[in-house]
Amino acid sequence: MGIGKSITRVDAYEKVTGGAKYTDDLRPANCLVAKVVRSTIANGLVKSFDLSEAEKVPGVVKIVTCFDSPQIQYPTPGHPWSVEPAHQDVADRMLLNRRVRIYGDDIAAVVAEDEVAASRAARLIRVEYEEYPAVTTVEQALAPGAPVIHEERPDNLLAHSRFTIGEGDFDEIVKADPSLRVFEGEYDTQAVQHCHIEVPVSYAYMEKGRVVVVSSTQIPHIVRRVCGQALGIPWGKIRVIKPYIGGGFGNKQEVLYEPLNAFLTMQVGGRPVKIELSREETFSCTRTRHAIKFKLKTAVRPDGRLVARKFEAWSNQGGYASHGHAIVANASNAYRHLYQDEKVLDADAYTVYTNLPSGGAMRGYGIPQVDFAMEAHMDDIARGLGLDPVELREKNCMKPGYVDPGTGITCYSSGLLACIEKGKAHIHWDEKRAAYRGQTGPVRRGVGMALFSYKTGVYPISLETASARLILNQDGSAQLQMGATEIGQGADTVFTQMAAETTGIRLEDIHIVTVQDTDVAPFDTGAYASRQTYVSGMAVKKTAEKFKARILDYAAYLKKRPADTMDLRDSAVVDAHTGEKLVELADLAMEAFYSLDRSVHITAEETYHCKDNTFSFGCCFAEVEVDIPLGKVKVLDIINVHDSGVLINPQLAEAQVHGGMSMGLGYALGEQLRFDDRGRPLNGNLLDYKLPTARDTPELNVGFVETIDPSGPYGNKSLGEPPAIPPAPAIRNAVLDATGVAVDSLPLNPQKLVEQFTAAGLIQ
Amino acid sequence: MLKLIQMTVNDKPVELAVDERESLLDTLRNRLGLTSVKRGCEVGECGACTVLVEGEAIDSCIYLTVWAEGKHILTVEGLRGPNGELSPIQQAFIEEAAVQCGFCTPGLIMTAVEIVGTGKKYSREELRKLISGHLCRCTGYQNILNAMERIVNETYRVVGK
């Protein structure tokens, strides 16, 4: 009764009326304000502070520096913790860092009565540094004699991983078969930022000897753990509350300033203290999507069958490990998933420290980067072989039954070929490819496409675990409590649908608790990896089954008949066979609460430990018009088609795809974080960072191919991140089709295009 | 320094002492509890703090409260009917699934109020331009435009100019 229906969001009313309270909306009136003091160099050491002027500013309550804060190194990524030290995240930063590794590093903090006093004091703090040369590129960081950014990694290499799938040596395979064609390419992706409209914000205070942190986070339970680790205090002494949140996209799958916030309230006797980053700080001092450079080499038969491939990737990590190597490792895994080789794939991936802002999780977790490289490369191969790009892909792409040799992840269901058919039909692929051949003139059109595959959740790389709780009310309604978080994607709505579906309680009688409070919310690692409908959804299902069973047990007592002869439908207990109504759930609930004979408070809570995974798929088809003399690309038509298994809520699913496409369009055409050679940000604000406006966004078309995935709780697979993946390569390939110019780096911004069109002789 | 000012907020006259340094955003959120008015950039680039001053949409983050003396201010909190019923614009945002994280939503709704208030008909391209002072990262603007288009057309049918 809940699945597959486009019910309106359970939180929409609150969000259109101003009733939804986000972190800063809840801040207590007497809250102090903290401002982080930031380094004005990207690489070096803080030698001393002169606080004398700052301390005189009226309203300043406390100044804490890196010399008097805990010297505990801790990790920040929103990963499930591992009890095995070898699998724990890299702990390479402190609350405040004396050893400065990025421009704007956290070196001190001012707590004041208001933000003007805090900012004034922060500006007046004098800092003496020992400055080292800033390293901004992977090449610089790996060069012999490069400045060492973390002493634990003297070569600046955070990690290197490699794998070989299949057998044989690439060069020997090529040598042995002269009919093979070899293609090589280098593809480069840029650093971008999440640009959630609500900046990272938290406030913290103390209550009964514990620290309460209210934060805009995707991962409240992980924030609690990391605060405990960073401060060296028991985790139970920390309570984290997550209210409504204004977007996250992975940046809030990171423990950002909550530990410092917790520390600061402890420094002022537990008074509430707020840390709200500015937009500029958000750009430069939180996390980014890694810039990754790829070198790809492919041996292919003339008919397009992939025989052997080599993959090398270098990921620019920035100053701190954050999610670190997991991102490029995920990218290299995806490279082996979507297409398989007859003989062998060799992959090498490197993650390198530099003095730029740290790369972290951002929608797609390495896959937008690799998909650009892989799908640009596939088009280059198709062009070289004179094959239709679609045909080349269809010949090589993953089919149902595929088992990833590295992880055992199995392709249980795939609608990929059907997605391609839908995309082709929408864009009129064959007609337009033919029509746009041999164009001349300054304005030309083209069509392009790209595929992707994406797994669901993080198993078996990491733990997947989730809990849910249902509590029956006297009127037969129920609270659904999740540890999983609503961050705008619609999680609360689909969990509600799932609970209604499995319990038989009416949708309007399932009250989901939007706020996570680690004191009372069940455990869940949070919103990331497009995992919640799949993993936490199964927790809802298990909990709902148990809840229903307990209700029917009580019905068995009331009705004096076996529980298995009854069912719960539309909030009434019915005869399972005839459907005859036996008792309204509301009446049963009253009885259960207040019966003098047998009072039972009906609740259920279940943990789902997920030990499975599956692939979702999709494609993007785009038609562009390129104004060559101006370097402008106009997207005339674009469609994403997804196989995300069964759609729990089709309308919300489509909306989710819109947002991802828009993010993909920004990635393709304009977004790029830029830095000077000293690591200083050049465009860390919403004017200079080209987030698409409504006028930069075309009509967004969405298609679905619904498969039923046997491993998903309701046949569903991942959907949250995938829409952001394929637009960038599809647009790049459309520009190639229009102009014959293969642009091998993102974004395809006007200046780059004018330069490349000029080099190609298209601009005289 | 505190200064006494009078303005009309959501059809209610208010008189209050404000710090001369306050933005209208600060005053609405911190003194009047109108937290639908969101802070996203503080420099007039994201549109999350949009409110109507004398019927015109402005970014309240770059508007000093002292300038609002004697003016009419409208925020999302002032849109519901006497019995709490939603305005047609709010209803359209809900039904068209134009809301995701919800942080840009109140500001966009206020721009919609300004647009609908003209009683004119607008093409989709014109609507794109009219909402281009709002950044949204969740929706790609698609369903927001759907909601806008619907409400503009419905209004035009009734009061068409």
Place this chain on the structure above:
Amino acid sequence: MYDIEKIHLAKSVPDAIAALVKDPSAVVICGGSDVLVKIREGKLAGCSLVSIHGIRELEGVSLEPDGTIVIGPATTFSHVTNDPLVEAHLPALGDAVDQAGGPQLRNIGTIGGNVCNGVTSADSASTLLTLNAELELTGPDGVRRVKLENFYRGPGKVDLAHGELLTAIRIAKADYDGFGGHYIKYAQRNAMDIATLGCAVHVKLTADRSAVEELRLAFGVAAPTPIRCHKAEELARGREIGPDLFQTVAEAAAGEVNPRTSWRASKEFRLQLVRELSRRALKQAIIHAGGAVEC
């Protein structure tokens, strides 16, 4: 909350001037979209402000008996665009200021602020240059007038003494009557952006509409300040509408401008835009002037 030392809310032009004279460090604020941002950045933190926001005598557009159009500097961009006099006589200007920032910004940002902050990317500037706009400046010693072209003194620097206010932007009838105009803002985004290059054209055609009688061409972001391209204008005089005209103007303009390489755009890229946009803006302006262009 802004880090402002104090603010004087001026009731009139003389009140504002008196307040400025009294406080040599005070900064004038009108719409706020520029000054408040600078205060927040720290550049003007702790400053004293004299607010001319809401002074009625500085707002609105009017027509003098001789046909001169007078634009109050405190008129917001959106009020400039929607003003009937602007719509009738200065459509290219209305269109140009309609491309600044986004709608909410255009409801507070003023045309006078856009001129006085002296930045080369100001969306109103190049079009006002092609209209030979004249500025009326009022100070403690009275009123003086200066041509907009002579007002710019360098990046962000204008010929405005402390204590002086811009009190009117004047456009004579001869400078708009019979002209067709067009402004192209080239930016990476189609809204909420700063111009990579701005190109404004006003053109008057010969009676038979086959040739250029007078061309006015100006650019933003092609030099440290908004600039006119007088050589290109001279070369266009009397020239037939056709490929030769467009080529001549484009090449001459590229020779006259002086764009720089910054992280936002390279000099070469901006020069390419100068060539291409001068062609395109001129074509459109000719069409607006009643001429025909074969594309």
